[in-house]
Amino acid sequence: MAKRLFLEEEHKKLNSKFIEFAGWYMPLEYEGVIKEHIQVRTNVGIFDISHMGRIRIKGKKSYEFLQKITSNDISRLYPGKAQYSLILSPKGTILDDIIVYMLNEQDYLLVVNAGNKDKILSWMNENKLNNLEIEDQSEFLTLLALQGPSSESILQPLLKEDLSNLKYYHFYTTKIFETEIILSRTGYTGEDGFEIFIPNYKAKEFWRYFIENLKIPPCGLGARNTLRLEMGYPLYGHEIDENTTPWEANLSFVVRLEKPFDFIGKKALIELKDKREKFLIAFELLEKGIPREGYELFCNNEKVGWVTSGTFSPSLNKGIGMGYLKKEFLDNNLEIAIRDKRIKIKIVKVPFVKNTSIKKGVK
Amino acid sequence: MYPEDRKYSKEHEWAKIEGKEAIIGITYYAQKELGDVVYVDLPEVGREIKQGEVIATLESVKTASEVYSPLSGKITRVNEKLKEKPELINEDPYNNGWIAILEFSDSKEYDNLLSSEDYKKLIEG
Incomplete structure (x- = not known):
């Protein structure tokens, strides 16, 4: 039995299509993934991500x-x-x-x-x-993500603090509608934005204010996925899992071997540093088609890898994906198998979409 | 939502007869379930197809879905416009969003498809 969001009825009223994800019954889309995606890239959108632990x-x-x-x-x-x-x-x-x-x-x-x-x-x-x-604390808090280049100007009138002083990956406890909340400048879209931790008893009031008074379009997991993929952010269960090391997933920037603590996994990681069994890549299709998880990657007819995430990129108007190669291929001859066809792919650097509104400061 | 000038399959395709040919597409309900269609994999013209075989693959942002031919026959035309404008499937599933035309081989297959009324019952219960 899937777990239910505290705000499920609100999503239903907005005609959300639902999907089961990670054991939760979640909004997939309201007006359509592409529309919601473009809203977040160009203006603003709001997500209920209370499934997060x-x-x-x-x-x-x-x-x-x-x-x-x-x-x-x-x-x-x-x-x-x-x-x-x-x-x-x-x-x-x-x-x-x-x-x-x-x-x-x-x-x-x-x-x-x-x-x-x-x-x-x-x-x-x-x-x-x-x-x-x-x-x-997952059950007591609703987590809303307000994302998009207009997030700051929309949120500012509700706060006494000057939001321009809140930097990327920073947060504080503050009050909106007389309610203590945690306001964090973080997100999973590549746009500027905020994640807001709200006690459930006030969640409906916040949600309705954003949706009804401020007319912010609600966005679902569909757009959340296309937005994160355009940035090349990994998703657990896809690019990363218990069979993947941070080295393989290009996450060495969050592994601090130099810290004076023997953190769990450190010893193994030192040994595995030069023993990557797979190499994460990001790629785009050079012809029409959409990569999907599980599709195979080929080089000169040899199977050399597989897709971990793929989608149609609404910003770039083409198929993009991430996947693993069994060795480091610098060859240009990579192809993806889509049904009975082989389509050429090109390895690219993430993010796929550059120059978004994200305000990177100290990380 | 359920035009009466054609018949329907349980898999949410429609077929509309014009002389010896049948136009094939997917229903309003099907496109709504799919969400934004962003790519259409069309069949080859001239191909013989049996009822129930995959005639096209529609890719929405989220997933790839197969379209099954509601009739047997030979494909005579495909909707080339879908290559550039796959969104026609969402915008106008019963007219400009048609998928293929085939010269059908067995009119009994058509007779056995669902009427508009029966299809409506299937969807709305």
């Missing part, structure tokens, strides 16, 4: 615990700073990709993937330290 870590040992179970360096955080990171297995493979929010030295909020939440909670409890509180 939210885990609170509190207590004196929080810092030490997080240094132990995450690959990025928690010492780079300060109150109000967020950090993209990985939780690794002892084998050095990826259990989850997460965002760590530091509220203070003894209080952190972790956003984990919906489908991984239970696994991560048990993993944390197995590796727990004394005097540490691990609390699953």
